[in-house]
Amino acid sequence: MTATHGTLTIGVDIGGTKVSAGVVDRHGRIASRTRRDTPHRSTAPSVVEDAIVSVIDELLAGPEGGGVGAVGIGAAGFVSADGSHVVFAPHLSWRDEPLRASLARRVDLPITVDNDANGALWAEHRFGAARSTSHAVMITLGTGIGGAVLVDGRLMRGRWGIAGEFGHMQVVPAGLRCECGNRGCWEQYSSGNALVREARSLVAARSPLATDLLARAGGDPANLSGPMITEAARAGDRTSTELLAEVGTWLGVGMANLAAALDPQVFVVGGGVSAAGDLLLDPAREAFARQLTGRGYRPQAEIVVATLGPEAGLIGAAALAESALAGSGPEGHPA
């Protein structure tokens, strides 16, 4: 037993493709980590549980295991307001799954379950870009858009825990079809998927503007990826810069809508696409400033990139567990 006994927590981030986990200290530093592939959504919920328990057991058996006092789970899905159930997870097999109780039977530590974007925002609030404010909005730009809201220093979960699903706010009537079943959802215009879709269509059309991207993709549009486009933009490819600017402009328009409703002090932009930095955020800031209602007559929110990077979900899940353990949680989720 060490001096840190009980003050470390395990964070588990369950994404569409992988389960990442780590032992995290009170300052948000990852002491050790591990990962598994996420079982395919056609498998039974218990298979995903097995993967979660397996990473937890591995970390508990490791050198920092004795110091772990709680476990936090972050999932890409709707988590019930009391943290007991995963109500719906598009990329997993869970439908109203009592995850916390199921895990509690197999793990002998307090367990917190939350939405992954909530975790990311909580981590940014405790250790990152939203440290100095109590009013922040998190936007994670990955395949889609994840979101979370900090109000008066607390996570806003909504009545049923499903707040922050910004990606499915309609920005274009009768617009592009979304996986959620609707048309014109924001994430169809501002996300990694949107970026790659537009790049592929440009390459597939054999546009002379797409020469650089075509070469990078080895002649096959299917090979194009978000990081490839960002890399091309960084290297000076004007078309890639424009593609990122288009995603950024829609990002800014959507953020202006959110500012009208939520009036945050800062927007923290995370997720894979945020690696493009100002290539994404400068056009976003410009569109935001042009679109914000009451501009000129009100203070204007800052738009910054997340500081904890791709591990914000893991660190956030751990930080939520730690806050719950310390009784200083973002709100009364029972641990």
Place this chain on the structure above:
Amino acid sequence: MTATHGTLTIGVDIGGTKVSAGVVDRHGRIASRTRRDTPHRSTAPSVVEDAIVSVIDELLAGPEGGGVGAVGIGAAGFVSADGSHVVFAPHLSWRDEPLRASLARRVDLPITVDNDANGALWAEHRFGAARSTSHAVMITLGTGIGGAVLVDGRLMRGRWGIAGEFGHMQVVPAGLRCECGNRGCWEQYSSGNALVREARSLVAARSPLATDLLARAGGDPANLSGPMITEAARAGDRTSTELLAEVGTWLGVGMANLAAALDPQVFVVGGGVSAAGDLLLDPAREAFARQLTGRGYRPQAEIVVATLGPEAGLIGAAALAESALAGSGPEGHPA
């Protein structure tokens, strides 16, 4: 001095056209009332102050005056998060006006200042349609759209007090021009102004569908008003029913967007247009149910009409003052 000394409050609702005020008891009942025309926005801020002080003095000199313990002001504008300033009010001359301090010099009672939609929601939460929930969204459909959000039983004001400006969320890219300076704002499609604009254009086009409305307007489209359209719809005019349904459909689309972001238990729809009742709300409910992301996999918010009617603003302003006085305010606005 009576037994109720100090437990009554005065509520003052400052709208674009009139200043309504009343003495209100702890149960939200109006004991007496008065009103003035709102001074034109070209006049100095002090003229509006004079009107406010005048209604307060009149009520204090009346039979219930001795029982009044505090004054609440609700204004159609951006009120700073600490309740001290009216940051911006499109229909008034106020720009960063220190209203609370100005009134405190002239009224010898604790004064609370808030946005009118916040007041309306607080009144509905304490006495009306949102009584049984801690997670509600208020939509006031008047000339434009006003909004407010109740999160965990507290009003969500945002960092600078400007949250809830739903009417200026863009729902149509490059859409209709809005007074706020943008295009495609929600209130250009769902509001009293939108309803009347569409009816007028139909009548002006001499559409055979507009025969009933044309007659009601005495042959002049400029005479058309929202209540006239609602009345025609009630009397069976199919065109008026369709016009209300169009506003209702846009209302439902916008509420589905808000549900994605805020996940409330109930939407309370108030303001003048809500007098149309189910002629407005049934199409709204239908559009909402068709548009809600994750529908079928989540509980669905109720959509109800406000129960306090046009006096919700006045009662709400009084209730906010009463809550502040009792130390049970919606949050820490110093009185």
